[in-house]
Structures are given as C-alpha cells and as structure tokens.
Amino acid sequence: MQRVRYYWDYLGLDEVLAAQRLASSEDGGDPAHDELLFIVTHQAFELWFKQILWELDAVIGTLSQAPVDERDMGQVLHRLERINEIQPLLVQQFAVLETMTPLDFLDFRDQLIPASGFQSLQFRLIENRLGLDPAKRMKIQGSHYTSRLSREHAARVEASESEPTLLGALDAWLARTPFLRFGAFDFWAAYRDAVTTMIERDRQIVATNANLDEVSRQQQLDAFETTVETFATLFDRERWEQLRAQGRRRLSHEAFLAALLISLYRDEPAFHTPHRMLRTLVDLDIGFHAFRNAHAQLVHRTIGGRIGTGGTAGHEYLEAAARRHRVFTDLFDLATYSVPRDELPELPDDVRDQLRFRFQPS
Numbered sequence: 001m002q003r004v005r006y007y008w009d010y011l012g013l014d015e016v017l018a019a020q021r022l023a024s025s026e027d028g029g030d031p032a033h034d035e036l037l038f039i040v041t042h043q044a045f046e047l048w049f050k051q052i053l054w055e056l057d058a059v060i061g062t063l064s065q066a067p068v069d070e071r072d073m074g075q076v077l078h079r080l081e082r083i084n085e086i087q088p089l090l091v092q093q094f095a096v097l098e099t100m101t102p103l104d105f106l107d108f109r110d111q112l113i114p115a116s117g118f119q120s121l122q123f124r125l126i127e128n129r130l131g132l133d134p135a136k137r138m139k140i141q142g143s144h145y146t147s148r149l150s151r152e153h154a155a156r157v158e159a160s161e162s163e164p165t166l167l168g169a170l171d172a173w174l175a176r177t178p179f180l181r182f183g184a185f186d187f188w189a190a191y192r193d194a195v196t197t198m199i200e201r202d203r204q205i206v207a208t209n210a211n212l213d214e215v216s217r218q219q220q221l222d223a224f225e226t227t228v229e230t231f232a233t234l235f236d237r238e239r240w241e242q243l244r245a246q247g248r249r250r251l252s253h254e255a256f257l258a259a260l261l262i263s264l265y266r267d268e269p270a271f272h273t274p275h276r277m278l279r280t281l282v283d284l285d286i287g288f289h290a291f292r293n294a295h296a297q298l299v300h301r302t303i304g305g306r307i308g309t310g311g312t313a314g315h316e317y318l319e320a321a322a323r324r325h326r327v328f329t330d331l332f333d334l335a336t337y338s339v340p341r342d343e344l345p346e347l348p349d350d351v352r353d354q355l356r357f358r359f360q361p362s
C-alpha cells in the first residue's frame, strides 16, 4: 500500500525550520536582526554543497569504470552541468548576504568565534573530491587545514584525500583514449612543426609591432621563451613527470596528450562529447574560482582588514586560496597549444575513419 505523504513531513520541515538558532539571543539577549540571514544563507550553501557532493560522487563512480560505457557519458555531462548551474546561484547568495553591513555583522560576530566557514566539512570534501592537491593547500598559522576541524570531521576529510577524485577519474578516462596511436604516421612530429611555425609567426608579430615599447616587447618575447620551454615538455615524458612531481602539472602525460588531441580535433564526431567534457570541467573550475572570489570580496567589505573568526588573515588568505586552490589548470593550458584549423596536420584516413559516427540506414 502506498504511503500517504504530507508535504511538511516529506521535506522534514520541522527539523529544517527549527535549525536557525541565533547565538545573539541564546542567553536571553535581544536577537541581532541580521543573524537569521547569516544562518539561513550558510545553511542554504550547505544544502547546495550536499547536492554538489551527490553529483560528484555519481560522476566519479561512472567515470571510474574501465572502460566507461559511452552511453553513460551524456549523464556524466548532464550532472557536471548541473553543478555548473548551481555555482552562479551560490555567488548570488553572497550578494544577498552583502545586504548585511559591517555594523550589522558586528552585532553578533564575536559570539561566533572560533566558528568559521573554514570548518565546513562539506566544502573540504568537495575540494578533495575534485582533486585539489593536498601539497598545495595553504596552511593556517603554520597548521594543517584540518587543524580547525573536530576530530571526527578531520578524520573524514583526511580519509577523503586518498579517495577517488574527479581529476583522477578524468585522467584515467583520457589516458584510455584509443586514438593516441597513429601507426606509421608520426602525428606528434607533424604537430610539433605546426606549433613551432605558429610560435615563430607570433614572435615576429611582437618583434615588429610598432605599438609596443621596448620593455613590453622584451617581456612578451620572454613569455614566448617560456611557452617554447613548456611546449618542449609535451614531448618529453620524463620532464613532464618532473613537473608533475613539483605540482606544476596535474594530468599524466598520456592524459594531457589525449586532451590536446581532443581539443585540436574537436570537429571529429567521436570527439564531440569528450570535448564538451573538457569544456564543462573548465567551466566547473571557473565556477569554483568565482565562488572563492565572490566570498573573498564579501569578506573584504564586511570585515575589512580584520582577521577571520577562524583566525586566518581574512580576505588576504581567501584571495591567495582562490589563486592556489585550482584543480583543472592543465585544461586551461590546452589553449596555449592550439593551432589554426588549416595548419593542423591531416589525420591519416584510417584514424579519421574511426572518429566518424557510423550510421547504417536499413
């Protein structure tokens, strides 16, 4: 027999709506008007964090199959796109909280110490599920980022550092791309020539650009040297792995080459979905970056140069974290190695043939 559901109970609204306990009125004092907004906003964030974790776990689960059934890729993309839709909502929620002025916040701020969003278990789990490099994490007054968490939460977060990540699952999926081998055709040599020609042409444009002063010209020419240098690591697995060990690259050599191939030959039908996947992950990274920046700005305007209730340098810590705590930076670098379509090496016929969709009309 089907249960009779009641809206209020189904949504657990007794529990949810009883969970806004104002610290300002705890000891019989007058409630600080804006504290309700402060709590509701944080709770709304945590609910969305829960949804994001739910989607991430599902995506990692699917991508971790070897091989991934291609029919599942639509769903993987759909779920990642859902996260990307949630992110602007989070940024917008900060705007609502910004209607609370610094003085309004001071009405109850001191009663929060030492609690801080720094202790958000779910946010740390999201970061680790994405694949944030633990070695890159900023310390807080010389201590580990879990040092402000309860023992139970710290244990969960630390355990999550060795659990499967989206970056790891992406790496394995890319590295399995069957199109990295081209038989007798030396694709990567042809591609290297195309990029070298392109870099030389760009270098000439800078060298002869009459609108540049000498200092800017030299800076730009130096930047070309860096591009040439990093480009060389693409073809040298050992150097690539050294960069990876230093945390300057995150994807394996195979995975990066596969991602590059996908982005260069995105017009080939078999690469449409993988290319969308790469773009979606770039959007995801941008979305989290936007979240971090919006939060840092909110903190700057609300507490100025004060330290946070969790004891960090406040907005300065948050701005530095926004710069450092990125995950899919390798995917942004693919653009550095793009060449115009008409200068790309032609793929051998048999490879191109494999990249087509096959449809046999009956």
Ligand code: HEM
Pocket (backbone or CB within 6 Å): 041, 042, 045, 046, 097, 105, 115, 116, 117, 118, 119, 120, 123, 295, 298, 299, 302, 303, 307, 308, 309, 310, 311, 312, 313, 314, 315, 317, 318, 321
């Ligand atoms: C007036 C509002 C807010 C202020 C003044 C504020 C302040 C801060 C400060 C100063 C930090 C750095 C740690 C510390 O020293 O405490 C921090 C971290 C954090 N806050 Fe907020 N916050 C506010 C609202 C929010 C909201 C609505 C969320 C949503 C959940 C949030 C989530 C976080 C997270 C996840 C961190 C850790 C960031 C990281 O380590 O990269 N904060 N907050």
